[in-house]
Amino acid sequence: MIELRELTKRYGDRVAVDGLSVRVQPGVVTGFLGPNGSGKSTTMRMILGLNAPDHGEALIGGVRYSDLNRPLRTVGALLDAGAFHPGRSARAHLAALAASNDIPGSRVEQVLRIVGLSDAATRRAGTYSLGMRQRLGVAVALLGDPGVLLLDEPVNGLDPEGIRWIRELLRGLAAEGRTVFVSSHLIAEMALTADRLVVIGRGRLLAETTVAELVAAGDDSLEDAFFRLTSQATDYRGVGAS
Numbered sequence: 001m002i003e004l005r006e007l008t009k010r011y012g013d014r015v016a017v018d019g020l021s022v023r024v025q026p027g028v029v030t031g032f033l034g035p036n037g038s039g040k041s042t043t044m045r046m047i048l049g050l051n052a053p054d055h056g057e058a059l060i061g062g063v064r065y066s067d068l069n070r071p072l073r074t075v076g077a078l079l080d081a082g083a084f085h086p087g088r089s090a091r092a093h094l095a096a097l098a099a100s101n102d103i104p105g106s107r108v109e110q111v112l113r114i115v116g117l118s119d120a121a122t123r124r125a126g127t128y129s130l131g132m133r134q135r136l137g138v139a140v141a142l143l144g145d146p147g148v149l150l151l152d153e154p155v156n157g158l159d160p161e162g163i164r165w166i167r168e169l170l171r172g173l174a175a176e177g178r179t180v181f182v183s184s185h186l187i188a189e190m191a192l193t194a195d196r197l198v199v200i201g202r203g204r205l206l207a208e209t210t211v212a213e214l215v216a217a218g219d220d221s222l223e224d225a226f227f228r229l230t231s232q233a234t235d236y237r238g239v240g241a242s
């Protein structure tokens with residue numbers, strides 16, 4: 001489980017994340033929705049100890065990321081699909097990570113198979129398409145067989161096959177009892193992928209509910225529900241969008 005307690009982050013006089021308290025449960029896919037700049041990435045970075053909160057805390061299984069013994073074995077993350085050494089092969093990249101995290105080398109071949117990169121494993125990551133880089137990022141997240149997965153916009157730039165692949169993978173990982181927390185701009189995609197939703201606007205919690213309950217609240221679609229919830233929480237919406 002991921003637990004956020006009054007999580008708060010300021011950049012100068014702008015509050016990026018504002019007293020966010022949420023529990024993300026295991027066994028289901030939880031979608032993390034919010035307009036651009038609402039604080040999703042900042043929240044994920046704080047969960048992963050990459051940004052320090054100004055107030056509150058983020059706990060993974062009751063423990064802060066910085067206090068985890070073997071972080072890759074507890075939580076896997078996909079934040080930036082481009083972040084690989086372009087001259088290294090996928091296999092070399094995964095093998096180096098496994099070695100430095102006490103993960104058996106045999107796990108490298110397993111995750112390559114799971115993400116469908118076995119045949120391309122010796123190619124330099126710099127030659128990979130966006131979809132292949134995304135798959136390599138997922139392989140890194142799965143390397144330690146973690147019980148908690150955090151993915152920031154995993155379907156960005158993917159083709160329909162890649163989107164379906166991510167959707168089925170995430171649902172399968174949740175069905176195994178893992179905690180899966182995934183941010184996205186694609187509301188229709190979240191309707192297909194997520195069981196629960198956390199919606200934020202200007203860093204604040206707007207809704208924490210199931211997809212079914214949110215749509216049942218009198219809206220025609222999840223998209224309508226999203227616009228209703230976030231209508232007061234963006235700085236930039238034009239007249240045609242709500």
Ligand SMILES: Nc1ncnc2c1ncn2[C@@H]1O[C@H](COP(=O)(O)OP(=O)(O)OP(=O)(O)O)[C@@H](O)[C@H]1O
Binds near residue numbers: 011016035038041043
């Ligand atoms: N390093 C930083 N320095 C200053 N301001 C920042 C920094 N990182 C984020 N912000 C600001 O914090 C707010 C939240 O940004 P964040 O990237 O977390 O939102 P987001 O919901 O992930 O947005 P998007 O959907 O566009 O990716 C924004 O106003 C952003 O400009």
